[in-house]
Amino acid sequence: MGAPVTLTFQDIWDAATDDERADLLNGADKIPKPPDLFPRQALAETLSGEAGELLYGGAAGGGKTHWLIEHAIQQAQDHPGNRVLIMRRVWPSHARTIEPRMKQRLAGVAVYNGGRHEFTFPNMSIIELGTCQYADDVFVYQGAEYGCIIFEELTEFLESQYLYLGSRLRPPVDDARPHIIATTNPGGVGHTWVKSRFVSMRDADGKPRPWPIEDVWKPDPTEREPNPPTRCFVPAKLDDNPALTKRDPTYRDRLRAITNRGRREALEKGDWDAIDQVEGALWSLVSIDENRVRSVDRSALDAVVVGVDPNVSSKVGSDSCGIVVAGVAFDERSSKMVGYVLEDCTMPHPTPKAWALAAIDAYHRWEANWVVAEVNNGGDLVERNIAVEDAGVPVRQVRASRGKHIRAEPIAALATPDIDGDVRWRFVGSHPVLEDQLTTWSPTDGGASPDRLDAMVWAATELMLGGGAWSGSSNADFFAEAESGGGYVGDEVWSGDSV
Numbered sequence: 001m002g003a004p005v006t007l008t009f010q011d012i013w014d015a016a017t018d019d020e021r022a023d024l025l026n027g028a029d030k031i032p033k034p035p036d037l038f039p040r041q042a043l044a045e046t047l048s049g050e051a052g053e054l055l056y057g058g059a060a061g062g063g064k065t066h067w068l069i070e071h072a073i074q075q076a077q078d079h080p081g082n083r084v085l086i087m088r089r090v091w092p093s094h095a096r097t098i099e100p101r102m103k104q105r106l107a108g109v110a111v112y113n114g115g116r117h118e119f120t121f122p123n124m125s126i127i128e129l130g131t132c133q134y135a136d137d138v139f140v141y142q143g144a145e146y147g148c149i150i151f152e153e154l155t156e157f158l159e160s161q162y163l164y165l166g167s168r169l170r171p172p173v174d175d176a177r178p179h180i181i182a183t184t185n186p187g188g189v190g191h192t193w194v195k196s197r198f199v200s201m202r203d204a205d206g207k208p209r210p211w212p213i214e215d216v217w218k219p220d221p222t223e224r225e226p227n228p229p230t231r232c233f234v235p236a237k238l239d240d241n242p243a244l245t246k247r248d249p250t251y252r253d254r255l256r257a258i259t260n261r262g263r264r265e266a267l268e269k270g271d272w273d274a275i276d277q278v279e280g281a282l283w284s285l286v287s288i289d290e291n292r293v294r295s296v297d298r299s300a301l302d303a304v305v306v307g308v309d310p311n312v313s314s315k316v317g318s319d320s321c322g323i324v325v326a327g328v329a330f331d332e333r334s335s336k337m338v339g340y341v342l343e344d345c346t347m348p349h350p351t352p353k354a355w356a357l358a359a360i361d362a363y364h365r366w367e368a369n370w371v372v373a374e375v376n377n378g379g380d381l382v383e384r385n386i387a388v389e390d391a392g393v394p395v396r397q398v399r400a401s402r403g404k405h406i407r408a409e410p411i412a413a414l415a416t417p418d419i420d421g422d423v424r425w426r427f428v429g430s431h432p433v434l435e436d437q438l439t440t441w442s443p444t445d446g447g448a449s450p451d452r453l454d455a456m457v458w459a460a461t462e463l464m465l466g467g468g469a470w471s472g473s474s475n476a477d478f479f480a481e482a483e484s485g486g487g488y489v490g491d492e493v494w495s496g497d498s499v
């Protein structure tokens with residue numbers, strides 16, 4: 001018996017008669033004709049036929065997603081046996097946009113396998129909807145090959161993910177020209193690399209190129225990409241899409257009502273400069289995202305604390321009570337202690353009783369070792385406030401005597417690679433509001449630091465830097481144990497036994 005033979009579509013196609021080929025293509029003509037592309041979409045379609053990678057990006061509502069879907073279908077129809085991959089960072093984004101729109105468009109034409117997220121056409125072409133939530137999820141695509149890879153909302157992705165997936169371009173059929181297309185609004189974790197790759201191009205001598213180019217160019221080789229694909233950027237404007245403004249005349253007004261200036265300019269005008277990384281911000285979203293972990297076992301954590309930054313007033317409109325749970329564990333690979341943000345259970349302007357109950361709840365759910373709370377004007381009220389609800393919860397009171405940035409800076413430093421390339425402060429899952437505060441607050445602005453940031457910094461200081469001047473003593477046993485096991489050594493944190 002010989003080895004099993006795997007027939008590819010190409011083999012079947014090459015061996016087929018004309019009649020059989022017509023059968024293989026059967027169904028393509030059943031797809032309802034799409035509405036005509038608007039001029040800018042048509043330009044993107046034309047240029048994508050020449051470029052190795054093309055970004056159609058800018059304002060929201062210009063018709064980017066519509067074009068993306070039509071492009072994918074075209075690639076599947078025109079090249080029997082082709083494989084097209086459409087990527088979003090997380091599945092719920094697909095489930096809200098691409099999946100329902102494609103299902104509607106391809107009803108009765110392509111078969112959808114909801115488990116594999118694949119549309120199979122009568123000509124054996126496949127459009128696959130993929131995701132890569134965590135940085136290393138891209139390795140799921142190892143060994144896969146695609147004639148066309150499509151990124152919806154490219155700035156959601158890390159550059160490393162983009163480059164890795166790009167290496168999966170290897171057309172499964174001869175006549176498909178391998179290429180990448182992407183759509184996006186400005187902003188997001190990938191803003192900076194996407195902007196420098198596609199939007200703000202420079203000549204070899206470093207001079208900025210005139211913008212928009214709307215043409216295909218050959219980028220200079222780099223160490224990482226000795227032979228980069230040809231590139232193209234098509235800026236998207238809201239005015240590109242008369243259908244939307246006609247159907248929904250208030251759409252532009254709604255975009256204008258967005259309060260964050262950078263986001264508003266980005267979504268309304270497709271302005272790439274309005275939303276750059278905040279100057280002076282201590283944390284980088286890229287670094288947070290690259291080092292995100294999916295889960296941490298509570299049993300692997302040596303200590304867990306609940307950080308609390310109480311609000312001064314419980315009136316609506318006053319600030320929130322920041323409540324952030326974090327833990328620390330020994331990392332075998334680096335032989336270092338690594339801290340993890342576990343949960344953000346911040347409450348908007350709660351009463352003292354409400355935040356105390358929330359902190360106590362977090363303490364029990366995480367089997368935390370203690371609560372660390374900032375004492376503000378309330379003096380020891382903070383400790384008493386928790387004790388009234390649950391006297392068994394150990395509380396450390398900390399006083400913000402030094403400047404906020406003096407406390408925040410060493411914690412932020414832990415979240416970027418150290419001299420060995422290790423990152424010692426990581427986020428378990430995603431915490432969008434906390435991460436937004438971390439990456440947009442700049443200590444030099446002079447504004448008060450936000451509540452979630454403060455709560456996290458208190459927790460991190462306790463776990464990673466041996467705490468500050470604490471006054472709580474209700475958990476004396478715990479600390480005595482920690483001390484006898486070594487306690488804190490310099491800032492090489494926690495060398496005591498597991499607790």
Ligand SMILES: Nc1ncnc2c1ncn2[C@@H]1O[C@H](COP(=O)(O)OP(=O)(O)O)[C@@H](O)[C@H]1O
Pocket residue numbers: 035036037038041059060061062063064065066067236241243244
């Ligand atoms: N060529 C077109 N013809 C008719 N309607 C279109 C066309 N392009 C986009 N639309 C419609 O306009 C709306 C916004 O388009 P969409 O592709 O979602 O924009 P974007 O992704 O740029 O935010 C959608 O309802 C879409 O169906």
Ligand SMILES: [Mg+2]
Pocket residue numbers: 061064065066
């Ligand atoms: Mg869209």
